[in-house]
Amino acid sequence: MIRNAAILFLGIVVIVICLPAAAVSIGRPPSPRIEPEAEEEPEPAPEPESIKIRFYRTDLDEVVTMDLEEYLVGVVLAEMPSSFEMEALKAQAVAARTYTLKRSRLMGGQGCDNSPEPADICSDSTHCQAWLDPQKKAMDSSAAEADHDLARVRAAVEATAGEVIVYEGHLIEAVYHSTCGGRTESSQAIWSGGPTPYLQDLICPYCSHSPYYRRETLISYETLGEALLKDVAIPAATMAQLPLAVLEETPGGRVGILQVSESKFEGKEIRTLLGLPSTAFTWEHREDGLLFKTHGHGHGVGLCQYGADGAAASGKNYRQILSFYYPGTDIIFTK
Ligand SMILES: [Zn+2]
Numbered sequence: 536m537i538r539n540a541a542i543l544f545l546g547i548v549v550i551v552i553c554l555p556a557a558a559v560s561i562g563r564p565p566s567p568r569i570e571p572e573a574e575e576e577p578e579p580a581p582e583p584e585s586i587k588i589r590f591y592r593t594d595l596d597e598v599v600t601m602d603l604e605e606y607l608v609g610v611v612l613a614e615m616p617s618s619f620e621m622e623a624l625k626a627q628a629v630a631a632r633t634y635t636l637k638r639s640r641l642m643g644g645q646g647c648d649n650s651p652e653p654a655d656i657c658s659d660s661t662h663c664q665a666w667l668d669p670q671k672k673a674m675d676s677s678a679a680e681a682d683h684d685l686a687r688v689r690a691a692v693e694a695t696a697g698e699v700i701v702y703e704g705h706l707i708e709a710v711y712h713s714t715c716g717g718r719t720e721s722s723q724a725i726w727s728g729g730p731t732p733y734l735q736d737l738i739c740p741y742c743s744h745s746p747y748y749r750r751e752t753l754i755s756y757e758t759l760g761e762a763l764l765k766d767v768a769i770p771a772a773t774m775a776q777l778p779l780a781v782l783e784e785t786p787g788g789r790v791g792i793l794q795v796s797e798s799k800f801e802g803k804e805i806r807t808l809l810g811l812p813s814t815a816f817t818w819e820h821r822e823d824g825l826l827f828k829t830h831g832h833g834h835g836v837g838l839c840q841y842g843a844d845g846a847a848a849s850g851k852n853y854r855q856i857l858s859f860y861y862p863g864t865d866i867i868f869t870k
Pocket residue numbers: 647648649656657658659662663664
């Protein structure tokens with residue numbers, strides 16, 4: 536009897552203590568199984584924030600915010616024939632990116648003062664850099680031609696994305712021009728300020744295929760008199776013997792100061808007044824006017840665009856091209 540009572544007591548203890556514990560255990564979520572560590576897909580690195588610029592579109596008279604790399608497609612499209620060698624297009628893309636960032640207020644630049652509201656750069660080629668709306672390009676050309684040109688230019692910009700030119704760690708003034716005509720010009724011949732080490736004149740053997748390599752422009756004595764001698768009455772008969780003399784040459788061997796009769800002009804002034812392609816000129820008196828013989832097209836400083844094309848055709852890559860025209864510089868990535 537006592538034995539039976541003990542068994543009954545034990546049975547009750549088991550029911551009272553163990554059942555609730557079992558119930559609690561059943562109510563718990565199953566403990567997570569410890570799996571062998573699976574190789575997790577690495578999180579994709581966040582895309583670096585693209586650089587935005589404030590761009591004054593002179594065609595719309597409007598300042599727009601634009602992705603720098605997208606903007607550069609329009610610059611390369613406008614500034615260089617898209618049929619140029621791919622390495623030349625890449626050199627142009629890196630020069631244009633550097634030129635833009637050097638001006639941008641984001642990088643401490645002065646911005647563009649041609650705009651009605653604060654902007655980094657404008658699309659006036661005589662003020663900042665030319666730019667062509669890729670959509671307009673598509674409208675002006677056949678679809679196949681526009682696609683082909685745009686694809687080449689886009690490839691050049693993408694292949695060099697983020698790359699800029701620096702001298703001693705600072706962005707350079709990456710100026711460029713169409714054709715130097717055989718010798719580039721030093722920056723101090725065109726702009727005020729002392730010499731810039733990476734913008735000194737050099738012999739360029741690569742641009743002789745340019746249509747501007749050698750040009751002749753005949754300016755009638757009448758036009759010459761109107762443009763240069765407004766206040767000086769020179770009898771038409773003596774214009775044919777009009778005395779001209781180069782008083783000063785630039786470091787790049789171009790016309791620095793020209794004396795015309797009693798007046799003195801800077802070479803770049805003569806270029807503007809007479810609409811000559813460059814300040815690298817000589818002249819001959821002809822019966823009906825002065826025949827100007829010019830070398831090249833543009834100010835002649837920095838990268839020679841036709842030269843870049845010629846250098847690329849001779850096997851140079853864009854880095855070699857840029858270090859030739861901007862000696863002593865390096866290419867780095869912007870952050
Ligand atoms: Zn501007």
